Amino acid sequence: VFLLETPAVPGRGKLIAHSIREVLNILLRIMVGPVAKRDASALVAKFAKKWSPLSTMRAGPTPTTADITIPWGVAVRIDALVEDHKRPLETQFNRITALFMEVQIAPGADPESFRPQAKALKTNHDWFVDIAHEEELLDAKLIDAEFLHRAEVFEKALEGFATTSDFFEAKGEIDAILAEANG
């Protein structure tokens, strides 16, 4: 808010975009946990060490179709590698959905119920990520009406998370939205 309202700070548009990107990333890291990376190299290195015939095979004069024996330890690691590959990629969208599940006061929610909200949050967040990596844009061009609007939407989403534990407080605000919608 300070940056938005203080034009004298140079590069503030990028600063804000970077901040928004990091706020969500850090929120996800705290609430959902660090991203589980898929790193095959360590596994491959381990079973390469255990399996000496690999080099002989490569160096052999002619290819063969005969079966070869794999040591037990190598087989276990290949299996782990395959299983790891089958694991669904932990996309940011899934992590945002998980964030909604994390903040539920009571159990019994279905992650599918939060797809629209997660999509809205991610779309907005992606917009700021793009801005953050845009090289040429100056603040004068960057901070337009859309920028301000999106920043406000992001802030509301954060507020939604922040106040969610007070169920009846949030219900009061939903009542106000409903009253307006229902005329």
Place this chain on the structure above:
Amino acid sequence: MPSWQKPTDDQVGAAIAKLVQIAHIRYFFQNLKNPEWLEPLWKRGFLRNPPEPIAGDKPGTVSLPVWAESGYLARVAGEKPEVAIEIIKNLANTKNARVIEDLVDAAHSLPPAVISQLLPQIKVWSENPYQIFLAEKLGALGLRVGQGGFITESIKIAAYILKIQDTTQREATGAVDDDFAFRPTPNARIPNYEFDKVLTENVLPLAELGDVRVLSLVSDLLEQVVRLAHRISDDDDFSYIWCPSIESLDPSSGGDVEDTLVRAVRDVSLRLSLKGPESHARVIASLSKRPLGIFKRVLLFVLAQTTVEQDPYLRKFALDQKIFDDHRFSGEYSFLIEKKFLKLAEADKAQYIGWIKRGPDVEGYIEHEASRSGKPPVADDVSKYAGTWKRDRIAWFGADIPAELRDEYAGLVARYGEPESPRRKSTVVSWIGPTSPRDVTELAALSFDELSDYLKKWQPENAWEAPSREGLARNLASIIAERPVDFSASALTFIGVQSAYARALITGWSESITLGSNYDWDAIIRFCEWVVDQKDTTEVGSEDNVQPWSWTRKSIARLLELAFRDSLFPTSITERGWRIVDRLTQDDDPAKESYGSGKIDAITVAINSVRGSAYLSAFQYGLWRIRTAQGNLTLQEMPELRTVLDRGLDPRFEWRLSVHATYGQLFPWLNLIDPEWAKANVDRIFPSEADGRERWQCAWGSYLQYCPPYRDVLAVLRPKYLNGIQFVLSSEDEPEQDITSKLASHIMTYYWRGELEDPEGCKVLELFYSAREDRLAANAASFLGRSLLSLKEVIPPKILARLMHLWESRVEFYRANPKIPAQAELEEFGWWFASGHFDPLWALENLDQIISIVPKVERDRDVVQQLVKICDSAPLMVASCFEKFVKKFAPVSYVSYWREPAKELLARLVAQPDPRVKEIALRVADFLGALGYIDILDRSTGTKR
């Protein structure tokens, strides 16, 4: 209709940002009315991911989550049909019947042309196995489509809903190849009630549209059911048996799918027929082409009811002599003649009357009878056959009998009586029990001599539903109950009556035993002495209406038991009464005994047999002797009783477990009659497993079942309690729950009274709690809890301390042995807590502990109510404990059951001065609110922290 505002992107975005809790999403969609929000919300990803059915804990069960988003769609679809149809098609693959119902409701508000685009989806929905109101809703949808001009689609929808399936239970009967070993049971896929409702409310109104395809639909269904249900390969459907009357079928008569469909075919046919001559012709053509008899009967019924003038089909069917002669059609055919005979041309009337005048095929009748009975009928029978045949057919004219037949009809009625109506009614034949040749008033008017004489002379016919001895005996019992004393004085008059009447007399005296001091016991005993001398002259069951004498002897044993119990015998009679008892303890009944796995049934056999009942009388005799004796009396002074008791325990003389069970049932009283004898024989009555497992089981079972835990008995039975516990612990089969809980209640009662505090008692308790499973311990905790909750008076501190000590030791035990399942016992603490007898801090501490261990707590509503009662004395502890309680149990239990006391408790906690208490209470309220219990916190209480 309000003019709805289209929301801005900002408004929708702001709403979405607030929908973070699942309960908020539900709340928002339940309360949103504006249809203009439908499209923006859908575009943002709502209304796309319905919850699917969730498999229940028990196999084959599912829960169908409610989806507020589809509820909103159903409410607003009519105002946004183009968007709604797209959303519906998009969601159509869900298996959640609740969501489908919303989709059907939404579809119902769309134009029929749009609905008809949904046929593939409707077909899939109609096959959903988890229907609630789906069939009715789909039926209404089909009708709307039809009434909108899309009759083909409408009929298709009805056919989907009303699909018939063969639900024959092909159970193994031993006759694998016997097709008739299975009862064919064609059924609708939906329950009969809904099937009937859809036919009546949705299909029948379609007939008003005049399309005969509606008749084809219901006729196809009926034909399918009839052929399946009756295994019909040809056209004789025997409908005159399973549907005696088409006319009298109505919704109130209930019936199965078959009846419902006959009614539907009838009503659809009639409605279509009434639409005019062309429609009538199509109905007759449609019904005529169906070969099954039921359709011809409906056709005749429709012809009788149609309003078409000069009906071209009337002559064809009224003058079809095959129908005239066929008894299977006589109900509806006679109805047609009664209603439409006068509409026939004169020549046709003459032809019909000529058939009647000609009379039946007498030759055929004679031949048939000769072949049936082996000899030709006599002339009178032939004449009667011809006369009644003619009488019955003339009766078909109803009030308008042609003049030329009237005199003949009058003569036939005078000779053979009035005819039965051929228009049979659908009736259920019921039988209300044995009947008496004379009613109670008639019997009561007879003198005792006349009554006795009548009883001795009257002979039953032995025909079904005819008056029987049992019926007469019942009426006799009624009049004995009115005058038992008078009957006792005249008992000897009835010597010589049948066993059923003798039993009625004796039972009558037993049932009025409160007047027993006025009975003429001398006469009664003499009557009983005569009864016990009687022998069955026929084998039981070989002759109807003859009851075995053993039933009467059993009644005597019961009467004598009551007489001893109530000290009714004059001293002069006692010895004769005892002699009868003694004799009955050696009766042949029961001649054999067979039991299932549990011998507990032995006492039931005892009560229902002569010998067992006689032992119960013998015990009462002993008690009576003690009551009336001057000074102490033991079996030493009652050798006659001692002989009987010793004999009953001697396997050489008594093999019947039923008799043995009576010793268990009355052990405390045997101990009262002669403690020394009881002590000396306790091992024979309750033998060790090696000495007789069956005897142990039946005596111990009947002891636990019938006897309270008397203080005096414990001293004698303490080793037996150890055996009893051991038996439960070592039993491979699970002992009956009743026995386990009774044993637990005995042990706990002794514990409550402080009778297990000596070293021997401690052994009992130690063994009791040594089980590696929680069956006994759970029963014990439950018994104590229930006793605590039911006790309104103050419990002495010493007892409370004892119970608290027990509970703490149990919790400690489970803490030290975490692998032993604790839940069954510890969840019983709900009773203890709810009783309110304990110090609140102790109770709260223990409740707090067990909440984290058990998946549920007994008496949850009472527990919350008790929290309300003590919340002012320990608000922080109560709040903390309640928070644990709610977070553990609310997501998995039926909160509505304890919602009211929870509301009260939260209101009280929020009002507490301690801010920590208020903070917890609001947190609990938020949790319950998030679970959907929006009303848990009164707004006036304030929600701000």
